[in-house]
Amino acid sequence: MLDLHHIFIIQKKALFFLLALCILGWGLTPFGSIFLGIGLGAFFGTYNFWILTRRMDRFDRNLEKGKKTASLGTALRFGSGVAAAAVALTLPKYFHLISTIIGLMIPYVVLFIGSFVSLVKNSNNGK
Template identity: 30%
Template sequence: MTDYATMANRQRKWMLYALAISFAGWGLTDYKPVFAGLILGLLVGLFNLFLLQKRVDVIGEKAANNQAAKSFGMLSRFAAAILIVVLATRFPEHINLFAAIAGLMTPYLVIMIDFIFHHKETTTTKRGE
């Protein structure tokens, strides 16, 4: 498995952990609209992360073969974000808008944190070497 595939699997795993914690919070607490918004945002964020990872993989293969590649599909990710906002504003008693937006932004936070830890792990050397 390549380093990129390992990284993509690790990021999806962390997103699924966050989703499981959100489902537990929705089921066990009285903050159902907050956790419902978080779950909705995390689901769409996980979908967007999956799309982004697949398109990066395709673009990387095309670049290795000196072929032209399409864009990263920003329009579909924006459309998913707009859908979340529409649902949260249509049903504010069931879905918290701010929690949904926080859930939507979580994959990008996961990517940054994963990069920091992976970069730290691969570049640490002993003093004097």
């Protein structure tokens, strides 16, 4: 299974690829606000995944030392999602709200796909 840092590196690569596609979609199609919304949501979603990665590292270190950890940053990640939605609501001419929310979920879809691919590769190596 992949460790969290390796998954985050894959997430960043996927984000840059997606942002490039969103820029192309924004410039070349009449659906500019949808592509900008997806890009905005994916950016904030990757930020949320970075927060989760950092907090999981802290959680693991504290667990090894026998200390308690207050939280995994759920409130901060929730606030980031609210901020992305607030930007989309404030600037509806530029950002489509529903596509922003879909963009927020993209890093988790990439995480699921990466885990599935890793599982399939590991099961094929065992045969």
